[in-house]
Amino acid sequence: MKKVISLLIIAALMLSVGLSVSAAVPKSYGYDAKASAVGAPPAYEYSAVITGKGLGLGEFSSAADMYVADDKLYISDTGNNRIVVLNSDYTPSSVITHVVTGQGEEALNAPRGIFYADGLLYICDSGNQRVIAIDGENKVQRTILKPDSSLVSDMADFTPSRVGVNASGTVYVIADGIYQGFCQYDAADSFIGFFGANRVEITPTVIFQHMLKNIFTKEQREALVRTIPTEYSNVYVDDEDIIYATTHTATSEQVRKLNASGSNIMVYPGSNLSLLGTGFNRKNFGDQAVNYVKGEAVKSKIVDIHKDADGIMAVLDGQRGRIFLYDNEQNQLCIFGGEGIQKGYFKNAVSLEKFGNDYLVADTEKNNITVFTETKYMSNIRSAIRAYNDGNYDESGRYWQMVLDKNGNLSAAFKGVGRMLLNNGDYKEAMQYLKDGNDRYYYSMAVQQYRRDFVRDNFLVMVLVAALVVTGLVFAIKYLKKWLLKGSPKAKIKG
Amino acid sequence: MTNISKIFRGIAGQLKTFDIRSFSLKGLDRSKLLVPFGLIRHPIETFNDMKYEGRSSLGVANLILFVYFLEEMLNFTLTGYLFTNNSSEDLSIIAVFAKTVLLVLLWTVCNWATCTLLEGEGTFKQIWIATCYSLIPLVIMSLPISLVSNFFSVSEASFYNTFTLIMQGWFIILLFLGMMVTHQFTAAKTFGSAVLTLAMIAIAAFFVLLFVSIAQQLMAFLNTIFTELSIR
Numbered sequence: 001m002k003k004v005i006s007l008l009i010i011a012a013l014m015l016s017v018g019l020s021v022s023a024a025v026p027k028s029y030g031y032d033a034k035a036s037a038v039g040a041p042p043a044y045e046y047s048a049v050i051t052g053k054g055l056g057l058g059e060f061s062s063a064a065d066m067y068v069a070d071d072k073l074y075i076s077d078t079g080n081n082r083i084v085v086l087n088s089d090y091t092p093s094s095v096i097t098h099v100v101t102g103q104g105e106e107a108l109n110a111p112r113g114i115f116y117a118d119g120l121l122y123i124c125d126s127g128n129q130r131v132i133a134i135d136g137e138n139k140v141q142r143t144i145l146k147p148d149s150s151l152v153s154d155m156a157d158f159t160p161s162r163v164g165v166n167a168s169g170t171v172y173v174i175a176d177g178i179y180q181g182f183c184q185y186d187a188a189d190s191f192i193g194f195f196g197a198n199r200v201e202i203t204p205t206v207i208f209q210h211m212l213k214n215i216f217t218k219e220q221r222e223a224l225v226r227t228i229p230t231e232y233s234n235v236y237v238d239d240e241d242i243i244y245a246t247t248h249t250a251t252s253e254q255v256r257k258l259n260a261s262g263s264n265i266m267v268y269p270g271s272n273l274s275l276l277g278t279g280f281n282r283k284n285f286g287d288q289a290v291n292y293v294k295g296e297a298v299k300s301k302i303v304d305i306h307k308d309a310d311g312i313m314a315v316l317d318g319q320r321g322r323i324f325l326y327d328n329e330q331n332q333l334c335i336f337g338g339e340g341i342q343k344g345y346f347k348n349a350v351s352l353e354k355f356g357n358d359y360l361v362a363d364t365e366k367n368n369i370t371v372f373t374e375t376k377y378m379s380n381i382r383s384a385i386r387a388y389n390d391g392n393y394d395e396s397g398r399y400w401q402m403v404l405d406k407n408g409n410l411s412a413a414f415k416g417v418g419r420m421l422l423n424n425g426d427y428k429e430a431m432q433y434l435k436d437g438n439d440r441y442y443y444s445m446a447v448q449q450y451r452r453d454f455v456r457d458n459f460l461v462m463v464l465v466a467a468l469v470v471t472g473l474v475f476a477i478k479y480l481k482k483w484l485l486k487g488s489p490k491a492k493i494k495g
Numbered sequence: 496m497t498n499i500s501k502i503f504r505g506i507a508g509q510l511k512t513f514d515i516r517s518f519s520l521k522g523l524d525r526s527k528l529l530v531p532f533g534l535i536r537h538p539i540e541t542f543n544d545m546k547y548e549g550r551s552s553l554g555v556a557n558l559i560l561f562v563y564f565l566e567e568m569l570n571f572t573l574t575g576y577l578f579t580n581n582s583s584e585d586l587s588i589i590a591v592f593a594k595t596v597l598l599v600l601l602w603t604v605c606n607w608a609t610c611t612l613l614e615g616e617g618t619f620k621q622i623w624i625a626t627c628y629s630l631i632p633l634v635i636m637s638l639p640i641s642l643v644s645n646f647f648s649v650s651e652a653s654f655y656n657t658f659t660l661i662m663q664g665w666f667i668i669l670l671f672l673g674m675m676v677t678h679q680f681t682a683a684k685t686f687g688s689a690v691l692t693l694a695m696i697a698i699a700a701f702f703v704l705l706f707v708s709i710a711q712q713l714m715a716f717l718n719t720i721f722t723e724l725s726i727r
Contacts, residue, residue: 034582275652276577435576444577444649451646484525 030409031332033438035288038409043325043334043381044359044372046344048090051368052077055092057084062364065124065162066353069116073355075362075369076114076123083111083123088356090371096121099132100139113162113174115237122171124160131160131173144171147183147191164235164243172243174232181262182232182245196245196262198229233318238307248301248318252283255305255315269330272441280440286317286324300324304352306359310386314352314359321346323359323372327385331412334381336372337361344370377406384416393423415439422446427453498612505611509619527552531559531631538669542676545628546621553620556627563630564595566638575644578655599626605695606674610688615678625673632665 030040052060061079068074072093073086083096098105109127116122120133120141133142146158162174169187172195181197213221233248243258257266270281282288286300303318311328321340325333338345347365354360359372374382384399397420404413414437421430422442427450434443455462530550533541545551568591572583603623610617617625640658647655675685 273649275649277652277656280580440577441649447577447646448648448650451648481529484528486525 028334028336030335030407031288031411032409033411033414033436035282037289040334040409041377041406042336042375043378044323044336045375046370047358047373048371049343049368050086050090050360050371052080052084055084055086055090057092057095060084060367060369063362063367063369064112064350064364065114066351066360066362066369067114067116068353068355068360073353073360074114074116074121076111078110078112078126081108081110081127083108083114083121096134096138098138099123099134100137101143112160115163115165117165117167117237118169120165122163122165124163124173126159126161129158129160131163131171142171142189144173144185144189147178147194149191149194151180151194152178162232162234164237166237166241166243172235172237174235179229179231182235196232196243196256196258196264198232198247198250233302234304236305236307239309244305244307244313246302246305246315248303251299254285254300254302255313267329270440276440282330285315285326285330287320287322303350306352306354308354310382311389312382312385314354316349316352316361318349321349321361321363323352323361327412328389331415333410333412334378337370341366344372346370377403380406381412384413388416388419393420396420397423411437411439413437415442418442418446422449425449502608502611505607524552527555531555531628534628534631534669538672539676542625542628542673545624546676551621551624551628553624556624559630559634560596560599560627563634564592566634567591567595570637570641573638573645574641575647575655577647577649578644578652599623599630601696601699602626602692605699606688606692609691609695610674610678610680613678613680613684613688613691615680615688617674617677621677622674625677626670629666629669629673632662632669636662636665 028040028042029037032038052058058080060075060077063075064078065076066073071088073088073090075084075086077084081097085093085096087093096108098107100106106128108123108125110125111123112126113124114122120135122131122133122142125132129146131142131144132140133144135141144160146152152158156177159176160173161176164172164182166172170192171185171189172182173185174182178194179198180194182195184192184195186192230247230249232245234246236244236246238244245256245258247254247256253264253266253268255266256264259265268281268283273280284300285302291298298319300317300322301319302315304316306314308314312333313326313328313330315324315326316322317324321337322335323337324335327333337349339347341347346361346363348363349361350364351362352359353362355371357374361370361372362368363370380399380402384396384403387393387396387399397417400413400416400420403410404417407413414433416437418430418433418437418439419442421427421433422445427446430446431443431450434446527550530541530545530552533544541550568586568588571581571586571591574581603619603626606626607617607619607622610622636658640655640662644655671685671689674680674689675682678685678688680688
């Protein structure tokens with residue numbers, strides 16, 4: 001009997017160990033209003049992995065970029081010198097290895113960034129030092145060459161890595177070793193100039209070097225770290241023709257929204273609170289907490305961005321393979337993905353795209369593309385945002401309430417409910433929700449409304465109370481003074 | 496070298512005259528409680544009275560400091576949400592104590608050490624009292640400002656900022672006058688001594704941090720040795 005029981009116990013223990021092992025996948029998380037990491041329900045779940053082999057096309061080799069257009073997924077398979085085109089059900093449609101020019105067929109050489117606009121597929125044909133645009137029959141319609149500028153050395157190679165095109169046919173190219181910003185080309189393929197130049201990020205090292213530059217000898221100066229502007233890592237042009245740029249070396253403002261003159265017009269959370277002073281705005285994207293590995297801070301490196309029709313912006317952190325979703329006010333919505341060798345995790349994530357409702361992430365080391373599908377929780381968030389964009393604040397608030405039932409740490413949900421309450425005139429409740437959601441701007445609006453209503457309803461009482469308090473204070477001070485002075489008649493008091 | 500021995504002799508002298516009973520409010524001339532309010536309208540005259548006519552009281556000074564310490568704790572939680580990033584669960588009594596009482600102590604020690612060398616007249620006790628009495632604008636204004644800030648919106652932030660600035664400016668002016676009268680310095684010399692005092696505070700803070708970090712490492716080292724020995 002004893003043996004049986006002990007066997008049972010051992011079996012139970014082993015089972016529980018087995019269970020705990022299978023459950024030991026990294027947990028989904030998010031950031032609360034105070035920017036500390038807290039648990040969150042999964043917003044996206046891994047659903048499939050696309051490999052070249054699985055498609056019957058041979059393994060991908062360091063696939064660099066993806067682009068979705070007209071229900072087709074274009075994958076730039078750099079190592080294999082080809083572009084793979086997939087249908088919306090992830091079956092192969094075609095493979096582009098050669099393009100047709102006036103001189104005949106030419107092979108692609110290490111294609112990197114791709115972009116699709118107005119029926120033309122733009123390819124950074126980096127091995128051939130050019131950007132080409134091909135039509136549906138692989139005929140080259142546009143050819144963009146190295147910028148004709150005194151700022152770019154004649155000796156240097158032109159290796160375009162990413163490309164973006166707006167509706168008027170202006171092309172923005174990011175090339176290796178060009179720090180002046182995007183190379184901007186007009187619709188006639190001629191170089192106009194550099195666009196949206198980054199500034200040197202002011203770090204203590206930069207300040208220190210700048211101060212000591214005059215004292216240093218020539219040799220010492222040459223040994224210094226070169227202060228160069230942060231380089232753009234990616235470009236995205238959304239449906240409204242607005243250019244989004246990412247930098248992976250900067251630690252704040254990693255995602256920028258550039259207007260036609262190249263300045264950053266991104267509205268960061270809290271930027272409308274300048275009256276309150278600094279310290280209330282957040283300009284950094286990706287992970288809020290900084291991890292230290294062997295004394296070095298490991299920060300998020302934003303390598304790709306996607307903005308969809310609902311205004312939801314997804315950014316990809318190449319450092320840890322995480323995807324961060326933001327609403328159109330840059331409030332964090334959810335985080336998924338991560339570093340690892342399991343399915344749904346990445347070793348070197350480089351590109352992010354959205355295909356239908358799925359997010360796709362390309363990994364150059366695992367040589368595959370991971371598909372993430374939306375959970376019910378995320379579809380509620382999306383519905384809430386969609387309803388808010390349409391002006392249906394009540395509906396939006398109801399969806400946010402449903403989200404809040406699942407995740408009581410999501411600031412965006414508190415904000416959403418708070419704004420609905422504010423819109424409905426329930427100011428006191430709204431203040432509480434907006435405070436929980438850390439939305440100072442709308443909280444301030446709620447305070448104004450609540451204060452106005454309160455004064456209107458209780459004006460007489462307030463005046464009476466104020467009068468009573470003032471007279472009370474005057475008498476209290478008078479008698480207190482008298483009592484205090486009683487002890488020493490000689491004491492003289494100034495004032 | 497003589498300066499250092501002077502400092503140590505001074506400290507020894509201070510310790511000799513140290514009297515725990517002077518800290519209590521028992522047997523206090525009640526009218527002295529009104530003196531800090533006299534600073535509002537006649538700061539220089541009141542500081543003079545405090546120094547030369549015995550109108551100051553260590554008990555009252557400590558009371559002001561204690562009230563200020565309590566108010567700072569209240570302010571931490573009572574300031575309107577718009578104007579602070581603090582929330583009540585972050586309140587640490589030690590941090591508030593360091594920000595109020597320890598800072599006043601540090602100021603007093605550094606100011607006394609500096610001004611003794613600059614031939615200022617003030618004793619340690621007088622500096623302590625003058626500093627604590629100078630806190631009176633903060634005691635009077637900070638709590639009302641925090642309470643009222645709850646009813647302010649973003650567009651009224653400038654009111655909050657202005658009141659805070661007035662409060663702090665007033666405090667600094669009082670402190671300046673207090674030091675001037677206590678040490679019988681000219682204005683320029685007071686300013687110079689204040690700058691030196693701030694520099695000394697910075698140095699002292701550096702040494703405290705250094706000491707704490709070394710002490711931590713020493714503790715860790717001793718801990719390791721103890722663990723090694725006990726496990727063997």
